[in-house]
Amino acid sequence: MNYDAFFGDALTALKREGRYRVFADLERRAGDFPRAIRHADGTQSPVTVWCSNDYLGMGQHPRVLAAMREAVDRCGAGAGGTRNISGTNHYHVLLEQALAGWHRKEAALLFTSGYVANWATLGTLAAKLPGCVVLSDEQNHASMIEGIRHSRAEKQIFRHSDPEDLARRLAGIAPERPKIVAFESVYSMDGDIAPIAELCEVAKAAGALTYLDEVHAVGLYGESGAGVAERDGLLDQLDVVQATLGKAVGLIGGYVAASSALVDFVRSFASGFIFTTALPPAIAAGALESVRLLQDAGDLRARHRAAVSAVKEGFAARGLPVLPGPSHIVPLMVRDPELCRAASDRLLNTHGLYVQPINYPTVARGAERLRLTPSPLHQDAEIAALTEAVCETWDYLKLPYNG
Numbered sequence: 001m002n003y004d005a006f007f008g009d010a011l012t013a014l015k016r017e018g019r020y021r022v023f024a025d026l027e028r029r030a031g032d033f034p035r036a037i038r039h040a041d042g043t044q045s046p047v048t049v050w051c052s053n054d055y056l057g058m059g060q061h062p063r064v065l066a067a068m069r070e071a072v073d074r075c076g077a078g079a080g081g082t083r084n085i086s087g088t089n090h091y092h093v094l095l096e097q098a099l100a101g102w103h104r105k106e107a108a109l110l111f112t113s114g115y116v117a118n119w120a121t122l123g124t125l126a127a128k129l130p131g132c133v134v135l136s137d138e139q140n141h142a143s144m145i146e147g148i149r150h151s152r153a154e155k156q157i158f159r160h161s162d163p164e165d166l167a168r169r170l171a172g173i174a175p176e177r178p179k180i181v182a183f184e185s186v187y188s189m190d191g192d193i194a195p196i197a198e199l200c201e202v203a204k205a206a207g208a209l210t211y212l213d214e215v216h217a218v219g220l221y222g223e224s225g226a227g228v229a230e231r232d233g234l235l236d237q238l239d240v241v242q243a244t245l246g247k248a249v250g251l252i253g254g255y256v257a258a259s260s261a262l263v264d265f266v267r268s269f270a271s272g273f274i275f276t277t278a279l280p281p282a283i284a285a286g287a288l289e290s291v292r293l294l295q296d297a298g299d300l301r302a303r304h305r306a307a308v309s310a311v312k313e314g315f316a317a318r319g320l321p322v323l324p325g326p327s328h329i330v331p332l333m334v335r336d337p338e339l340c341r342a343a344s345d346r347l348l349n350t351h352g353l354y355v356q357p358i359n360y361p362t363v364a365r366g367a368e369r370l371r372l373t374p375s376p377l378h379q380d381a382e383i384a385a386l387t388e389a390v391c392e393t394w395d396y397l398k399l400p401y402n403g
Contacts, residue, residue: 017337018340019360024047025038026354030060031060032060033375034048034052035047036354046352048378048382056220056297058219068286070285071281078277083274087277088278091284092278094284095110096110106260113252118147119147119272120266126155127150129180133154133173134155134182135157136182137194139161139187144213161192161195173206179208181203183196185229190331191329210240214242215243219294239258240257240262245290249287249291250286301376304374310374310380314384315390319402320394328373330374331370332370333368335368335369339368339397342397343394344356344370347389347390347393350389351389351392358370
């Protein structure tokens with residue numbers, strides 16, 4: 001077999017469909033978020049980033065950077081091993097304690113990413129609970145889907161954010177069988193928020209474990225920023241809260257928070273935890289400082305909500321096809337992969353605004369979009385300039401407005 005020819009043909013097909021992904025070569029500048037330097041064709045140019053998952057700019061916060069520098073000076077660069085073999089640094093322990101307290105759980109466990117946290121935890125729980133059935137929201141993230149698939153447990157997919165469909169499916173499962181109901185709080189493409197209270201009520205009535213992915217919510221919602229479950233007073237209804245350190249916390253890594261017994265079980269049986277090198281101490285130190293800051297960041301969250309509202313209202317006032325929703329995600333619908341790529345390119349090359357196109361398989365075919373994530377650090381003038389640039393791009397490409 002000509003392997004390279006096979007690979008090349010597959011890539012050509014992606015390009016033909018308009019789905020080939022091109023990285024923007026960006027250089028973030030400490031203290032200057034959301035602005036960055038773009039490297040392209042041997043040149044450098046300033047850009048404003050409108051699609052970062054560093055939602056609050058915590059990856060640039062001076063106290064976070066100082067904590068990381070101090071940890072590097074004290075502990076060196078890497079962890080030196082897996083958590084079981086010399087890799088557990090005191091910063092890991094302190095961070096896990098802080099995360100558990102943030103979500104009002106007995107314990108927490110760090111992973112190298114949010115993806116791995118979902119894959120390893122769901123995969124381990126579903127595989128080890130005898131006769132387990134996992135009920136998964138149809139729009140759950142790929143990491144949850146892969147974890148469930150890896151477990152080889154029976155799974156059922158319930159309609160998106162539909163407690164009635166979940167209840168119907170649970171009623172058809174023998175009461176004595178272990179069950180896990182897995183869903184997200186904020187769905188990152190459409191920006192909708194799950195009916196957590198209703199889903200938990202149905203799950204608890206059937207004796208199921210509740211597993212909530214708060215990846216796109218931690219830092220942003222709730223009095224202390226612990227997520228939508230905290231905002232809605234539902235932390236006691238969740239058996240497992242999973243989240244990331246790579247978005248609003250501003251670094252990298254993932255975690256789960258739950259009872260001491262469940263966390264210790266995952267720690268002891270999850271291959272995705274046992275057999276991988278621990279996060280560098282400096283990452284844990286920076287994340288710890290970020291979590292501490294976020295717990296007292298109500299003003300920052302208020303400015304974030306104001307910026308999101310300003311962008312949504314500005315788009316709506318001009319008739320741009322923004323998908324309405326209750327969260328901080330701003331989806332601008334294009335519904336064609338090639339035009340979505342073209343709109344992103346024009347915003348970047350002509351206006352110096354970086355918004356990544358979102359195509360299949362991240363979203364369904366025909367649901368292609370630009371996904372914007374305004375931050376509290378975007379200024380009013382930048383929001384106004386964004387709206388004008390998007391309108392110019394829509395006119396140039398003859399994209400449809402609402403109505």
